[in-house]
Amino acid sequence: MGRLEERLSRLDRKIDAARKRIKGVEDRQVATEVFDRATLLTLYDLANRGVIDLLYGVIKTGKEANVLKGYGKGGEPLAVKIHLVGTRNYRAMLKYIDGDYRFKGVKRSTRSVVYTWVKKEFKNMERALEAGVKVPMPIAYKNNVLVMEFIGKGEEPAPMLKHVFPEEPDRLYRKVLGYMRALYCRAGLVHADLSEYNILMRDGTPYIIDLSQAVVIEHPQAQEFLRADVRNMANYFRSYLEVDEGEMLRYITDCRRVKRWSM
Numbered sequence: 001m002g003r004l005e006e007r008l009s010r011l012d013r014k015i016d017a018a019r020k021r022i023k024g025v026e027d028r029q030v031a032t033e034v035f036d037r038a039t040l041l042t043l044y045d046l047a048n049r050g051v052i053d054l055l056y057g058v059i060k061t062g063k064e065a066n067v068l069k070g071y072g073k074g075g076e077p078l079a080v081k082i083h084l085v086g087t088r089n090y091r092a093m094l095k096y097i098d099g100d101y102r103f104k105g106v107k108r109s110t111r112s113v114v115y116t117w118v119k120k121e122f123k124n125m126e127r128a129l130e131a132g133v134k135v136p137m138p139i140a141y142k143n144n145v146l147v148m149e150f151i152g153k154g155e156e157p158a159p160m161l162k163h164v165f166p167e168e169p170d171r172l173y174r175k176v177l178g179y180m181r182a183l184y185c186r187a188g189l190v191h192a193d194l195s196e197y198n199i200l201m202r203d204g205t206p207y208i209i210d211l212s213q214a215v216v217i218e219h220p221q222a223q224e225f226l227r228a229d230v231r232n233m234a235n236y237f238r239s240y241l242e243v244d245e246g247e248m249l250r251y252i253t254d255c256r257r258v259k260r261w262s263m
């Protein structure tokens, strides 16, 4: 065997090993169709590092990202978000990367933009967590794959806020507003895609998800993104309470009594 052939066959064995960690014939088929070789190798690496032990089902499939269920080495449930590289509109993503001082000089290829996107989500989740905002705990990331805490009960992922009837809308409203303020004042971030679709509800507690597009408040469009987030949440809560967007905005950006957490 030539050296190249040898390397390729070693790669094939790795890819096979990654596939074997995906449980069930159907899931394996989905994985083979959906994930390219690079992604399977990334999963292989995460398995080798002891981050993922097994992938066993799909939480959500999409055009741009798939979220799978997994188990860690200690048997803890995981959510594994895998971004598809081929189908991403990277210009749309650059709008949230350019202007964020943490990610200067990103290469203009779809692949490096997607990888930056994943790193950005991981960093944003760390910041949010430090600021006291409930988000899934970020565990690891590599290339286009992000591994995080699974928010759910047993095997069941927690439902989106969109799909539950809030028992105490008033409490929930204050909680979400508090999160938005902590995100803004303490983490120095604006979510930039906040809505009832990106909040999961577990035991009456809201968890903010999908932080890949979140930007630092110094981003030139941060205020515009914040107003859109406020509008979305106001529209949601308006079915239950009287809300005022201007008041919400003032509350969120009033950082006098909130200490900024600096990285």
Ligand SMILES: Nc1ncnc2c1ncn2[C@@H]1O[C@H](COP(=O)(O)OP(=O)(O)OP(=O)(O)O)[C@@H](O)[C@H]1O
Pocket (backbone or CB within 6 Å): 059, 060, 062, 064, 065, 066, 067, 079, 081, 136, 148, 149, 150, 151, 152, 157, 158, 160, 197, 198, 209, 210, 211, 212, 213
């Ligand atoms: N940690 C988690 N635990 C349980 N379920 C999750 C978790 N993260 C995501 N999900 C589920 O997967 C769905 C998609 O996740 P998310 O919103 O992060 O991806 P997306 O909308 O495809 O993201 P993007 O806009 O970055 O492409 C969520 O609506 C939720 O149902």
Ligand SMILES: [Mg+2]
Pocket (backbone or CB within 6 Å): 197, 198, 210
């Ligand atoms: Mg989402």
